[in-house]
Amino acid sequence: MxxxxxxxxxxxxxxxxxxxxxxxxxxxxxxxxxxxxxxxxxxxxxxxxxxxxxxxxxxxxxxxxxxxxxxxxxxxxxxxxxxxxxxxxxxxxxxxxxxxxxxxxxxxxxxxxxAEVAPIAGRDLPVKLTHVVFNAADAEACGHAVEDILGFRVSDRTKGMVFVRCNDSHHSTAFARAGFASLNHVAFEMEDIDAVMRGIGRLRDHAMVPAWGPGRHGPGANVYAYFIAPFGPVIEFSTAVEKVPEDYQAGAPEDWTWPPNRIDQWGISDKDFDGLRQAEERFRFRRDWQAAPL
The missing domain is CATH 3.10.180.10 (2,3-Dihydroxybiphenyl 1,2-Dioxygenase, domain 1)
Structure with a gap:
């Protein structure tokens, strides 16, 4: 999948x-x-x-x-x-x-x-979506639900999120411990770290600075840079998400801690907590279809 x-x-x-x-x-x-x-x-x-x-x-x-x-x-x-x-x-x-x-x-x-289409060239094009993360009122319950019903697997748990995978990529989605349900962010897989950094530079050319990053996460080990899009949601440049084996053991919050004043592996990123929170509350979910037997 x-x-x-x-x-x-x-x-x-x-x-x-x-x-x-x-x-x-x-x-x-x-x-x-x-x-x-x-x-x-x-x-x-x-x-x-x-x-x-x-x-x-x-x-x-x-x-x-x-x-x-x-x-x-x-x-x-x-x-x-x-x-x-x-x-x-x-x-x-x-x-x-x-x-x-x-x-x-x-x-x-x-x-x-x-259907799929022929790939196209472009070193600064995203390759694919690497993950879409959702906010949740009860992230633990959501993690258990998608494991039990959808067949996904929980990869790691932190103080902030429950990370979930549907293949060997560490996470294709995650549920943030937000206290409400909405879209948290959309992450685009870039070709490599240089493509991420060029993306940051391109947005700086348009007077936009990262709301978080650049940095390297703990769970998934991916390099990241988050921005708040002018039309509302949080979007992320990302690359090098960890591939995990079938028997990967899910980590617990105590396995993912940082020294004081650090929020990622590198320890160089700043984070606009308030701005990100406001953006994360904007896109909720709406069902515009009727339930029907499968």
Whole structure:
């Protein structure tokens, strides 16, 4: 299973797409009506969709999987009584599968048969989404839920997050111990550390400084730089997320501590706690579909 894309609704999708292509560094994939699709250099037809709506919310976060994985998901979701529905994708790449609403309202979409596209060149294009992190009222409960029902695995627990994987990448998502449910941030996998640093420089050229970073995380060991996008959410340049074996032992909060005044492995990053918190509260989840038997 792989994380593919996130679909966001917001009042001005064209402005969001302009920022993400001209400054952040994505490529235009296609515009269908008022929905803008943006891609990276890899084989997915798009990584982010911006859909026009009166309010801002997360429509879905999309994973691609095999037919066997989808059938197992349907059985477990049905047995658990979770809100879900079969779906056929109208987004780029097509495919069919299911939409599922997690206990705190997070909406995930799982697709099979979604088409891929030829990779494109561009050293400063993101390759893919490396993770999408959600805020949670009860992060522990969310972690247990996606392990039991979706078949994901908890990789690590810290004071701030429960990290979850769906393949050998340390985390494709995580649940932040925020006390509320919303989008925490979207992370874009860059080709290497130089691409991350060039991205920071590019945004500095437009008078934007990192809200957190550059630095190197503990869990996942990825290099990062977070920014607050002009259209609302927190977005991250990231690279070199750790690959973990099947028998990887999940760490506990006491395994991930730093010396005083440090918030990452390198100890050089500053963090705009207040600004990030405000941005993390903006994009909530909204179900605009009816539950139906799988």
């Amino acid at each position: 792989k994380l593919r894309s996130i679909e966001l609704a917001l009042p001005d999708p064209a402005a969001a797409a302009t920022f993400m292509t001209r400054i952040w560094g994505m490529a235009e994939a296609e515009t269908k009506g008022d929905t803008h699709y943006l891609r990276g250099s890899g084989p997915f037809p798009y990584l982010v969709a911006f859909e026009k709506a009166q309010d801002e919310f997360v429509r879905s976060t999309t994973f691609v999987c095999t037919s066997e994985e989808l059938e197992a998901l349907k059985a477990r979701v049905t047995a658990a009584g979770w809100t879900a529905s079969p779906t056929t994708s109208d987004d780029l790449g097509g495919g069919h599968g299911l939409l599922v609403e997690l206990p705190e309202g997070t909406i995930l979409r799982f697709l099979v048969g979604a």
